[in-house]
Amino acid sequence: MAVTLYSGQITGIHATPISVEVDISPGLHIFSIVGLADKEIQEARERISAAIKNLGALPPHKKSQRVIVNLAPADVKKEGPAFDVPIALGYLLASDQVSFNPEGKMFLGELGLDGAVRKISGVLPLAAVARTVGFRELIVPKGNGTEASLIEGLRVIEVATLMDLIDYLEGRLSIEPARPGPRAPNPISAIDFQDIKGQEKAKRALIIAAAGGHNILMTGPPGGGKTILARALPGILPPLSFEESIEVTKIHSIAGLLSDEIPYIAYPPFRNPHHTSSHVSIIGGGTNPRPGEATLAHRGVLFLDEFPEFDRRVIESLREPLEESKITVARAKGTETFPARFMLVAAMNPCPCGNYGNAQKACTCSATAVSKYKKKISGPMIDRIDIHIEAAPVEFEKLSGGDAEPSERAREEVIRARKIQEARFAKEKFSTNAEMGLKEIKTHIALPDSLRSFLAHAHERYQLSARAYHRVLKLARTIADLAGSDEIIEKHLAEALQYRPRQE
Template identity: 45%
Template sequence: MLTKTFGSALVGIHASIITIETHVGQGSKCYLVGLPDSTIKESIQRVESAIKQIGYFFPRRKVVINLAPADVRKEGSGYDLPIALGLLQASEQTKMTRLSDFLIMGELSLTGEIRPIKGALSMAIEAKKQGIHSLILPRENALEAALIEGLQIFGMDNLRDTIRFLHGRPQAAIKRDHVLPSSPPYMSDFSQIKGQEKAKRAIEIAVAGSHNLLLVGPPGAGKTMMAQRIPSIMPPMSLEEIIETTQIHSIVGKLSTDHPLVTERPFRALHHSITSTALIGGRTNPQPGEISLAHQGVLFLDELPEFQRNVLELLRQPLEERKVPISRAHGTVEFPANFLLISAMNPCPCGYFHHPEKPCTCKPYQVDRYLHRISGPLLDRIDMHLEVFPLGYSDMFKSHESESSQVIRERIGIARDIQKARFKEMSIRTNAEMNSVQVKEICVLDTTSTSLLRNAIEKLQLSARAHDRILKMARTIADISQTKEIQPKHLAEAINYRNLDRENWSG
C-alpha cells in the first residue's frame, strides 16, 4: 500500500514542502531514498522502537520511503514522526483518513515521545503559502508556528496521542492570541549612568534612526556600561519583526521551551576571538551567524581593534546591504542582517591617549598602528564616531538624577513613528536604511544648511557615503525634535558626530 504524508526541509531561513511517500510491498528490505542525511537514515531505528512501544510492529516486508523532491537534500531528525505515521498507514495497521491534510514534523524518542525540531516557524510560513492550513508539531514548537495567522497548529507530546488525534479524537488548536508574552522589565537603566550626556544623546540618535555608532575612550569611561543599557531604550517589536527574528533563532535552535518566541530585540555582545564563520554564518548547509542573530536588534563589538582584521572586514557588505549572502556549490542563500552596530574601543594600546589627566605611555607610531587596525572603508560605514571621557569625582557623585530609559524610549518611539509614517509605502523602516535616491528626496536642505554641509565635506575630506550618512543622521535628529524640515542646528550636530574620521584620529 502507498501512503503520502507531508513534511518540510529548510534551505537557509526558508522552507520547502517535502512529500514523504511510503510503500509497503513484497520483499524483505527497507529503503530510505531522496537525499537523506545520516540523521534521517538513523530514523528507521528510532521509528521501529517507538511504534513497538505503543503496541504496533515494524513490517517485515519491503519498505520504500521516498522523500520528494529527490534532488533537495534533507537534514535533521524532524522526519521521524511523518515517517512513523506513513509506515503505520502503509502497512494497514491503522487508518488515519486525514493524514494527508497535515504538515507533520517531529523527532521521536525510543519510547515514542515527540521532541522539538528546528525551523518550525519557517515551515509554518511555507505551509500557508502552499495551501496547507493544518500542522502537527511538537508541543514545544507549537507556539512559534502559531504566530502565522490562518493556520491550525496542533502541539503533540507523543506518537500515541498523535495517532488518536488522527483517528478523530478532538484537540484544541493553539490560538495566536495567546502566544505573545509581555516583556519583563529591564534591570539596567540609563538613570544609573551619571553624566555622559553627550554620549547618551548620541546613543539616543543612533537607536532612533538605527545609525551605527563607535564610542572611543579610555578604560572606565562607561562605554560598555552604556552599550549594555541600549536594549532598555529600544522600541517594542512589531508582530512582523517578531516573526522575522523568531524565524532566524528557530533555524539555529536558539529558542527555549520557556521563551519560544523572540519578543525582545536581540543584543549580541561578541568576544574578539570570534571566527568569520561564527560572525556571518556558513558551514556546508549554511546556518545564520551572529550578525543574523542580531537582526532587528543590536550587535555590540567591544574592544573593536582586538578583533581579527579579516573578520571585521566581513561586516562591510552587511552594513551596507543589511543582508549576507553565503554561496556554496549547491547554490546561494541569503540571511537578513538588519542590525544596529554599537562598537567601543580604547584610543591607544595603553588606553589613555587624549586622557585629560593620565599621560599616555604609547609611542606615536604605536597609537597610529592601533587606530589603523580599523580600516577606512569600515570606519566610513559607521555613521557616528564619538569620544567619551571619564567623569571626575564630583561628577560621579552628583545628586542630580539622570533621565530614565523610559523617558528616552518614549522620545525614540515618537521618532520611529514619524519614520514609520514616512516610509509606509516603502520597504524600509528607519532613516538609516534610505538609499541615495531616497536621501535626495527626503533630506532636503535650505541654503544655509547646504553651505554648512559643503564646508564640512571639504574640510574633513569626507566621502560621498559619509555625506549621505550625515543627512540621514540630521533627518533623525529632526525627527526626535518633531521638526518637519532639517534645520542648520540638526545638520551641525550630525556633522559633529563625524569628527573621528581617518584624518583626525591621531591628531
C-alpha cells in the same frame, strides 16, 4: 501500497514543504530512505523501528517486505530529525496498522526510542510555509506549539508521544489547538539610563542612533562606561511590530534559541559575541550555511566590544550587511542570503593600553603602536559608521550627583521620531532614516542654498567621502525628527557633523 504524507525542510533560513512517500511491497526485507537524505535521516530508520516496536506495532524489520521511503523533491538536500514522525506514520498507514486521512496535514517531530515526540528547531518558518501552500493543520511536538500558533489560519496540534498522535488521528483523543503565549517582557532592559552617571553626550548619541537606526562607535579608556551604555540601548528601542516580530522569531527558531519562557521575539534582539568569535559564527556559513550573529541581530543590535580585537576578516565582512542589510554566503553546495539589518554598536579603546588621551593616566604605547591599533579599523568601515563618540571617564562630582533622565523618557523620544519616519516612508520597504539610499535622500532631504554652502565648507574641513556625506545628511534628518522639525536647519547639520571622527 504507497501513501504520501507531508513534512518540511529548512535550508538556510527558508522553509520548503517536503512530501514523504512510503511504499511497501513483498520481497526481501529492506528499509531504505531515498531523496538526498543526510546521515541523520538515514539513522532515523533505527529510531523509527524502535519507536514503533515500543508502541506495540510491527516495525519494518518484523515483516518480509520492502519498505521504500522517498523524500521529494529529490533535488533538495534533506537534513534533521523532523521527518521521523511522518516516516513512522507513513509506514504504519501503508502497512494497515493505523487508519486516518493525512490530507491537509503537515507532520513534524523527532522520535525517541520510547515513542516520545521531541522538540525540533525551525518550527515557525515551517508553519508559515504550511499555511502558504494551503495546509489546514500542523502536527508539532509538545513545546513547539506556542511559536507555531503565531501563524494565523493554521490549526496547530501539539503531541507528546507517537501513541497520542495516533489516538488523535484515529479520533480516540481530543486535543485543543495550541494558542500563542502572552507577550514576554523585554529580557534586556535591566540597565536604565538614570543609573548611568554622567556621559550625557554619549546618551544623546545613543538616542539619535536608536531614533534613526544608525551605527555608532564609542571610543574611550577602560572604565569609561562604553559597555554599560551599549547594554542600556535596548531599553530605549521601541518594540518590534508584529511583522518584524515574526521575521525575527523565524530566525531565532531556526537557530534553536526560543524557549518556553520566550516563545517569540517581541523586542529588538541584542547580540554580543566575544572578540575571539570565528568568522563563521558571526557572519554565518558552514557546510550547510547557517545564520551567524549578524543575522541573529536582525532588526536589533549587534554589539562588538573591543572592536579592533576581532579578526580582520570579521570586521571587513560587516561592510556588506552595513550597506546592503544582508549577508550572502557562497558554498560549494549553494548560495544562501541571510537578512542582516542591524544597528552596529562598537566599542574600542583609543590604543592598546587604553589610556591614550586620558588626562588621569599616562599612555604607555608608542606612536607607532597607537597608529597600528587604529588602522585595524579600515577607512571604508569607518565611513559606514554614522556616529563616532568619545566616552571619557566620569568626573567624581557627576558620579555622586543625582539621578539622570530615565530610559523611559528617552524611549518616548525615540518612538516619536520613529513614527515620523514611518509616515515619511509609508510607501517604502523600510522605515528608518538610516536605511535611505541615494534616491530616497534626494526625495526626502531637501536643503536650502544657505545650508549647501555650510555643507560645502564642512565637506572640505572634514574631508568627507561621498558615503560619509550622505550619512551626515541622514543623521541630520534624524536629529530634526527628534526635534519635531519638518526642515533640517543649520544646528541639526552642525550636530551631525560633530559625530564624524576627528582628523589626526
